[in-house]
Amino acid sequence: MNTIPQIETKNGKPGLTTFEPGEMNTYTSVVDAVTDLKHRGYKDYFRREPTFIYCSELDIWFDPDEFDVDEFYQFGQNLNPDADRVLYAITSSTGIKGTVLDAYGVYTEKMSFKMALKLQRS
Numbered sequence: 001m002n003t004i005p006q007i008e009t010k011n012g013k014p015g016l017t018t019f020e021p022g023e024m025n026t027y028t029s030v031v032d033a034v035t036d037l038k039h040r041g042y043k044d045y046f047r048r049e050p051t052f053i054y055c056s057e058l059d060i061w062f063d064p065d066e067f068d069v070d071e072f073y074q075f076g077q078n079l080n081p082d083a084d085r086v087l088y089a090i091t092s093s094t095g096i097k098g099t100v101l102d103a104y105g106v107y108t109e110k111m112s113f114k115m116a117l118k119l120q121r122s
Contacts, residue, residue, distance in 0.1 A: 025073075030101065033073045033087050037099055042089045044098030048119075051112045053090065053100055060096070064118035067092045074104070088119065 027033040046053040046062075054061040071089040088100040102119075111119070 025071075027073060030073075030075060030085060030087055034099060034101075037071075037087075037089050040089075042097045042099050044096055046090065046098050046100045048100050048102050048111065048115070050110050051115060055096075055098060058096070062092050064112075064114045066094075067118075069119065070097075086119075 025033075025036070027036070044055050044058060046055045049061070052061045052063050053067060067090045069088050070091055073087045075085045075087075084104050086102050086104045088102070089097070090100060091097050
């Protein structure tokens with residue numbers, strides 16, 4: 001299992017780390033990460049529900065066995081737990097690429113065991 005190292009960017013602020021250890025990208029903001037992912041084809045936005053992810057623009061949902069997590073980026077603001085976020089880059093079994101922005105830590109909402117396994121980060 002992979003663990004997520006905390007990476008500091010050049011300005012000393014917490015950065016984001018990728019899911020693939022061989023291709024580490026570092027971003028200074030969620031906006032930068034989403035912009036880059038969008039340029040790389042992750043154009044749709046999904047919302048995580050307890051048992052599936054949902055895209056309101058396409059009115060489509062995918063169960064955990066119908067999408068893969070290609071990369072993820074974790075923001076951690078040690079002084080502000082409200083800012084703890086994870087951004088997932090996902091690809092569906094039908095080829096749709098998009099992102100899911102979710103809270104982590106104390107603000108994580110309920111999810112099914114199957115969804116938790118799909119989104120586990122360590």
